[in-house]
Amino acid sequence: MRAFVTKLVDLTQKNTEEITRQWAKDVKTNQRTYTYHDAPEDKIILQAKDFYLNFQEMFFHEAPYEQAEEIFEKYADDRYKEGIPLHEAMYALILMRRHMWLYAEFQSLFNAEVEHRQAVESLSRTILMFDYIMYIIARKYWKLMKLELLEKQANN
Amino acid sequence: MQAYAAKLINLIESKAENIAKQWAADVMKHNRTPSYHALPKDMVIEQGVNFYRLFRQMSLAEVPYEEAKTFSWKYAEGFYREKIPLHEAMYALILMRRHLWLYAEFQGTFVTALEKQQAVESLNRTILMFDYVSYQVTEKYQELVIGDIDKKFGVVKTLLMGKLFGGTKNIYKILLMIILLVGSCILTYYYHAIAGTGIIFTHLFYIPIIFASIWWGKKGILVSVFLAALILISHALFLKGMPFLDDIIRAFMFVLIGGVVGWLMDGIKKVEDLYKTFTA
Numbered sequence: 001m002r003a004f005v006t007k008l009v010d011l012t013q014k015n016t017e018e019i020t021r022q023w024a025k026d027v028k029t030n031q032r033t034y035t036y037h038d039a040p041e042d043k044i045i046l047q048a049k050d051f052y053l054n055f056q057e058m059f060f061h062e063a064p065y066e067q068a069e070e071i072f073e074k075y076a077d078d079r080y081k082e083g084i085p086l087h088e089a090m091y092a093l094i095l096m097r098r099h100m101w102l103y104a105e106f107q108s109l110f111n112a113e114v115e116h117r118q119a120v121e122s123l124s125r126t127i128l129m130f131d132y133i134m135y136i137i138a139r140k141y142w143k144l145m146k147l148e149l150l151e152k153q154a155n156n
Numbered sequence: 157m158q159a160y161a162a163k164l165i166n167l168i169e170s171k172a173e174n175i176a177k178q179w180a181a182d183v184m185k186h187n188r189t190p191s192y193h194a195l196p197k198d199m200v201i202e203q204g205v206n207f208y209r210l211f212r213q214m215s216l217a218e219v220p221y222e223e224a225k226t227f228s229w230k231y232a233e234g235f236y237r238e239k240i241p242l243h244e245a246m247y248a249l250i251l252m253r254r255h256l257w258l259y260a261e262f263q264g265t266f267v268t269a270l271e272k273q274q275a276v277e278s279l280n281r282t283i284l285m286f287d288y289v290s291y292q293v294t295e296k297y298q299e300l301v302i303g304d305i306d307k308k309f310g311v312v313k314t315l316l317m318g319k320l321f322g323g324t325k326n327i328y329k330i331l332l333m334i335i336l337l338v339g340s341c342i343l344t345y346y347y348h349a350i351a352g353t354g355i356i357f358t359h360l361f362y363i364p365i366i367f368a369s370i371w372w373g374k375k376g377i378l379v380s381v382f383l384a385a386l387i388l389i390s391h392a393l394f395l396k397g398m399p400f401l402d403d404i405i406r407a408f409m410f411v412l413i414g415g416v417v418g419w420l421m422d423g424i425k426k427v428e429d430l431y432k433t434f435t436a
Contacts, residue, residue: 131250
């Protein structure tokens with residue numbers, strides 16, 4: 001059962017390099033991730049590799065939500081400092097998830113009838129993880145915005 | 157409408173209210189959406205129903221992304237007005253999608269092998285729609301935050317960004333100030349030395365005093381001090397024998413008003429800095 005669910009993540013793990021390159025190409029031209037267009041490609045590829053690595057760690061963790069809090073608050077912090085607007089940071093994540101799936105489809109990972117059930121399970125679990133990540137990142141951004149406001153007030 | 161999605165779309169549309177009610181019950185007690193707990197239930201359910209009905213509209217639309225905007229903007233505006241933090245509004249959306257899927261599973265919509273294939277396609281379709289909505293809601297929320305700050309600090313912006321007073325270039329301000337101060341000197345000389353009176357012309361001095369404080373904050377007090385010194389020295393030189401007290405009070409008021417306005421404007425300048433931070 002576990003093997004079915006993790007099929008998508010396993011594929012991503014083995015092909016991180018290629019998936020991140022495809023993602024970087026997309027994010028650098030997508031009209032909804034405008035701020036990424038001028039970012040150095042190497043830098044964002046590294047960013048995506050880290051993300052996928054952390055994602056895998058979270059995926060297999062016993063308490064994924066708690067693990068996500070630990071990992072992805074830092075991710076949000078970094079993007080916030082880089083001046084990426086929240087909606088673009090979120091869309092970049094959406095593209096990361098989409099590229100995982102696109103790659104799997106391209107590799108015909110879930111073709112046979114029995115594999116469709118695996119696909120539903122794998123996809124559902126992946127989406128759940130991304131839901132956690134998106135919530136944590138949005139919450140961290142909100143906190144950082146409030147913190148910046150308070151710091152400004154305190155300094156003045 | 158694509159055949160694979162039709163099944164799910166029909167189910168959602170016919171049961172929109174039931175699914176929305178289940179979602180509302182969840183979101184109104186979920187620990188990641190505490191701000192929803194006190195909202196009117198009807199309002200929450202209505203948003204849920206609107207979301208679920210969006211499916212068919214999007215499926216029929218030529219450009220689903222554009223179709224989603226109607227819902228997303230209304231959703232963002234509604235919950236922003238209710239002071240729901242963005243991450244909670246996002247999580248509520250996530251729960252909407254989850255409830256939709258749970259309902260479909262509970263109804264045994266996708267059981268056979270063929271249906272499982274349809275499930276994958278429907279799931280992808282659902283996710284795509286959700287992706288559009290979540291992006292649009294986040295974007296709209298940020299727009300609303302900035303709009304709110306803009307509205308609240310519009311006057312401050314006008315004052316401090318110089319639209320009213322000749323732009324941000326300091327040279328215009330300095331030039332205008334020099335003209336006003338020269339005018340003050342001429343007026344003082346005329347009334348004190350020629351007319352020999354200390355009548356109320358000094359009220360006009362508040363124009364350069366207030367402008368200086370608005371533009372340069374506490375530093376603007378130098379203009380007040382200059383004008384205070386001007387009337388005191390001029391009085392000492394040209395109005396000998398006339399009581400000094402009135403001009404001493406006037407000079408004191410110049411410095412006091414200049415100081416208070418300058419202090420207030422420094423405070424407003426800090427607000428402007430915050431404004432810039434959030435609208436950058």
